[in-house]
Amino acid sequence: MKEKCLFTMMIPSELLTTTKHDYYSWIMPLDCTDTPFTFYQKVSKKKLTPNMYWETPDQATQFCAWGTEIFMSEEQASLTAIKEFSERLSIYQSTTEGLLPEATGCLLVGGSAFDQTDNEPSETWGNLAQGYFFVPTIILTKTHGQTYLTINIKHDDHLDLATAFEKRFSQFEALQKHPIPSYQTDSTLETEEVSTQNWMSLVNETVAKIKAQPDLTKVVLARETAVKQAQAFEPGKIIKQLKQQQASTYFFGLSSGDYTFIGATPERLLKATENELVTASIAGSTPRGATELEDQKLGNALLHDQKNREEHLIVVKRIIQELEQITQTEIHAQDPVLLKNRDIQHLHLPIVAKRTNAIHFLEVVNQLHPTPALGGEPKALALEWLRQKEPLQRGLYGAPIGWYQLTTDQGEFAVGIRSGVFHGETGRLFAGCGIVADSQAELERIETKVKFRPMLRGIGGQLDDISK
Numbered sequence: 001m002k003e004k005c006l007f008t009m010m011i012p013s014e015l016l017t018t019t020k021h022d023y024y025s026w027i028m029p030l031d032c033t034d035t036p037f038t039f040y041q042k043v044s045k046k047k048l049t050p051n052m053y054w055e056t057p058d059q060a061t062q063f064c065a066w067g068t069e070i071f072m073s074e075e076q077a078s079l080t081a082i083k084e085f086s087e088r089l090s091i092y093q094s095t096t097e098g099l100l101p102e103a104t105g106c107l108l109v110g111g112s113a114f115d116q117t118d119n120e121p122s123e124t125w126g127n128l129a130q131g132y133f134f135v136p137t138i139i140l141t142k143t144h145g146q147t148y149l150t151i152n153i154k155h156d157d158h159l160d161l162a163t164a165f166e167k168r169f170s171q172f173e174a175l176q177k178h179p180i181p182s183y184q185t186d187s188t189l190e191t192e193e194v195s196t197q198n199w200m201s202l203v204n205e206t207v208a209k210i211k212a213q214p215d216l217t218k219v220v221l222a223r224e225t226a227v228k229q230a231q232a233f234e235p236g237k238i239i240k241q242l243k244q245q246q247a248s249t250y251f252f253g254l255s256s257g258d259y260t261f262i263g264a265t266p267e268r269l270l271k272a273t274e275n276e277l278v279t280a281s282i283a284g285s286t287p288r289g290a291t292e293l294e295d296q297k298l299g300n301a302l303l304h305d306q307k308n309r310e311e312h313l314i315v316v317k318r319i320i321q322e323l324e325q326i327t328q329t330e331i332h333a334q335d336p337v338l339l340k341n342r343d344i345q346h347l348h349l350p351i352v353a354k355r356t357n358a359i360h361f362l363e364v365v366n367q368l369h370p371t372p373a374l375g376g377e378p379k380a381l382a383l384e385w386l387r388q389k390e391p392l393q394r395g396l397y398g399a400p401i402g403w404y405q406l407t408t409d410q411g412e413f414a415v416g417i418r419s420g421v422f423h424g425e426t427g428r429l430f431a432g433c434g435i436v437a438d439s440q441a442e443l444e445r446i447e448t449k450v451k452f453r454p455m456l457r458g459i460g461g462q463l464d465d466i467s468k
């Protein structure tokens with residue numbers, strides 16, 4: 001009882017008297033031994049969904065978000081629909097901070113579908129198939145060394161705000177008291193690359209198409225590995241293993257019901273701050289070497305390889321063209337550098353544009369997605385080819401995943417690659433690669449095999465020889 005009173009007194013008084021907003025958002029700095037990841041493990045183990053975990057490659061920002069009174073799936077989860085939704089909302093926000101810290105407050109979190117016109121029901125993706133976004137009730141964020149708790153309450157005519165905030169805070173405190181879960185050791189994992197021969201035939205067909213139709217220069221083709229084990233996959237355990245095994249990637253997990261999309265992607269789609277739009281071109285790949293010398297040789301060869309440079313330049317040109325159009329300012333392209341992850345190295349070029357005019361962040365995300373690193377060039381022709389020929393359902397694979405701060409029009413989306421979707425004892429991992437006129441099916445098969453590795457490691461799979 002005493003704790004309750006103390007807590008009620010902490011609620012800023014203006015939050016308790018304000019009315020007529022769609023959302024009431026309270027953001028407070030917190031001294032907390034739990035990290036967003038330890039919290040995520042608890043939330044995920046208790047199957048409190050929807051939930052989302054997010055961590056940036058530099059680890060500067062992490063959050064665990066869960067619970068909701070509003071979620072968007074199916075056609076409501078398209079980038080256009082969530083933009084319209086965000087424009088209608090009126091939010092009252094109370095924070096002791098001057099500026100709202102990153103990934104705190106009234107957020108929309110989640111991911112859109114790769115192809116927002118795909119409305120096939122899906123066993124693989126469940127209700128994530130066409131994208132899934134939610135406004136979380138509780139968010140534990142750690143950003144630039146400080147932890148924050150956000151509680152978001154949706155308006156209701158009969159709402160007693162003090163009671164509503166108290167109830168959420170008690171849920172948060174109850175979870176804090178829970179121990180961090182421990183996990184069973186893995187049971188035997190079965191993995192099967194799906195229809196590899198058909199996929200290689202499609203690579204050959206796509207090369208022939210590109211040669212025959214010179215205005216189509218690149219198509220990114222994806223394939224799947226089916227995975228299965230005796231006990232259900234545990235998202236907290238998978239992300240824990242991913243985090244132990246590699247650095248310098250985003251880590252994300254998005255769950256709705258029994259379906260979870262997980263990944264360790266190196267690729268940023270777009271970060272929007274007040275003054276900048278920050279994106280990157282990542283395309284062109286080679287494996288890591290077994291020794292430092294071999295690694296350097298492979299990296300140098302990649303930097304000077306004409307086919308890979310071309311694949312990369314297609315992405316750079318398109319992103320710059322889109323951003324120049326959006327911001328009405330000129331951007332000068334530099335040469336790419338190497339981005340090295342545990343299993344793979346890429347050609348990488350960060351691209352920064354000034355945020356000059358009142359362009360909606362979600363509109364820029366919509367405009368950029370899919371870049372030619374995931375779709376192809378030109379976008380429309382490549383997507384048409386994929387819709388016609390690619391048999392798998394991409395769902396959220398290769399699509400924007402991240403967070404959007406509704407009160408500031410800022411946020412960050414990564415590209416959902418090096419990823420997989422899990423449901424009970426089964427899962428599907430995805431990997432794709434850019435096909436251009438010079439592509440060879442066998443080399444592309446090997447490249448995608450390397451790209452399955454991060455997630456295979458995360459679920460404790462065997463890593464066989466990439467050439468097999």
Ligand SMILES: C=C(O[C@H]1C=CC=C(C(=O)O)[C@@H]1O)C(=O)O
Pocket residue numbers: 220267282283284285346372373374417418430431432433434451
């Ligand atoms: C489509 C994927 O990677 C993209 C990102 C980086 C490099 C790529 C490449 O070299 O082909 C792909 O465009 C994937 O990992 O599933």
